[in-house]
Amino acid sequence: MKQIILGKTGIKTKSIGFGGIPVQRVNEDEAVKTVIEAVKLGVNYFDSARGYTVSESFIGKALKQIGREKVVLASKAPPVDYDGFESEVKKSLDAFDTSYIDLYQLHNVKTVKEIDLAFSEKGAYKAFEKLKKEGKVLHFGITAHKREVLEYAIEKYGKKIETIMFPYNIVESQGVEMFRQAKKAGIGTIAMKPLGGGNIDDISLALRYVLQNDFIDIAIPGMGNIDECRADTSFSDLPLTDEEKAKCEQIKNELGNDFCRRCSYCAPCTAGIDIPGIFTLQVYLKKYGLGDWAKSRYVAMKKTAADCIQCGECEKRCPYNLDIIKRMREIKEIFEK
Ligand code: SF4
Ligand code: SF4
Structure with a gap:
């Protein structure tokens, strides 16, 4: 430093x-x-x-x-x-x-x-x-x-x-x-x-x-x-x-720009969902293949993607314009099928 x-x-x-x-x-x-x-x-x-x-x-x-x-x-x-x-x-x-x-x-x-x-x-x-x-x-x-x-x-x-x-x-x-x-x-x-x-x-x-x-x-x-x-x-x-x-170029290509920065600016979720927490589990699943681990963490959450009432409040607050509702639907599909 x-x-x-x-x-x-x-x-x-x-x-x-x-x-x-x-x-x-x-x-x-x-x-x-x-x-x-x-x-x-x-x-x-x-x-x-x-x-x-x-x-x-x-x-x-x-x-x-x-x-x-x-x-x-x-x-x-x-x-x-x-x-x-x-x-x-x-x-x-x-x-x-x-x-x-x-x-x-x-x-x-x-x-x-x-x-x-x-x-x-x-x-x-x-x-x-x-x-x-x-x-x-x-x-x-x-x-x-x-x-x-x-x-x-x-x-x-x-x-x-x-x-x-x-x-x-x-x-x-x-x-x-x-x-x-x-x-x-x-x-x-x-x-x-x-x-x-x-x-x-x-x-x-x-x-x-x-x-x-x-x-x-x-x-x-x-x-x-x-x-x-x-x-x-x-x-x-x-x-x-x-x-x-x-390696930096490779990371740039892999991550793109469409990812959650875990900043929590979208909080509070109307339904009480830990939005960045749920997105993190999706990353663990996709990136590291930690399916069972991620699923066990997901089901232990108090509120899951299934609780999303699609009010859109979080999307108004996300500075990265992430399509949070669509992601919640996808995550529900992945973890609750
Ligand atoms: S759209 Fe879903 S995730 Fe976003 S604040 Fe509303 S209930 Fe929460
Ligand atoms: S505001 Fe957007 S980038 Fe930040 S934690 Fe919420 S969804 Fe992720």
Whole structure:
């Protein structure tokens, strides 16, 4: 892991940060141990979100043992209006149990209209300026899954934006030019989903692929247990060989773009189905041929694909536009025939 400076924030950290989605899936004890291990391994950048349920509070509990000042805390929330942003920051401060957050980001901004709102007189940026004066939030960033939205934000409001976060990994390179432009403008660049949402098995290869580019400052793989912390921090800084580049191409061809990143943005399912959990079982079945194992896990689930009432709520929230209802039908066919 290299030492980096996160664009104009001036934050000094390592090139690998702690992605806070997976700790919400383990218990508090395990989450605390995982955060402590990550710090021992040299990680000092922690990314969470209001939407990641207990993630902020679990990280906050670990910080009581580690020392708040030893880490950089980043979080995010969707509201682009003044009151909504201020209120979510307050909830994050309470959940982390801290007096300040280093970086607060607008989470998954979907339209240019929302961007304009965020920077209007009644927008989130004005609230950030107030919170900054109070010492509660130090820096402001934006995350999105739609490139055109971030491009617009950089073009129009780039002087105010200190970081951007966007997917970048072996199979998702649509943000390269935008990252380059951001870097030129002094904006810190954060790669989300560096492991393709857990779909790329060769962690070392995946992280080296992302970090060999000077347009990426930091990658934030999800870490949900001690083994993942170790795997995500033990890769070399060597450039990719021709053989490794060929392997990246092979992974790209095999995965395509139509796969679940396990981000849980589709939650909550109206019928209580664990959508990414069910999709993961389908991957195990297809990719590794673990039929019996996957089936036993499937039948043990409280709600299965058969419970889908096809309301479509999840599809509205999936940033990758996955055809979730159709997949649920297919999975039901596979596992319940
Ligand atoms: S369409 Fe099915 S899977 Fe999606 S939220 Fe509705 S019930 Fe859940
Ligand atoms: S279905 Fe879409 S929103 Fe849900 S976990 Fe997968 S990629 Fe994320």
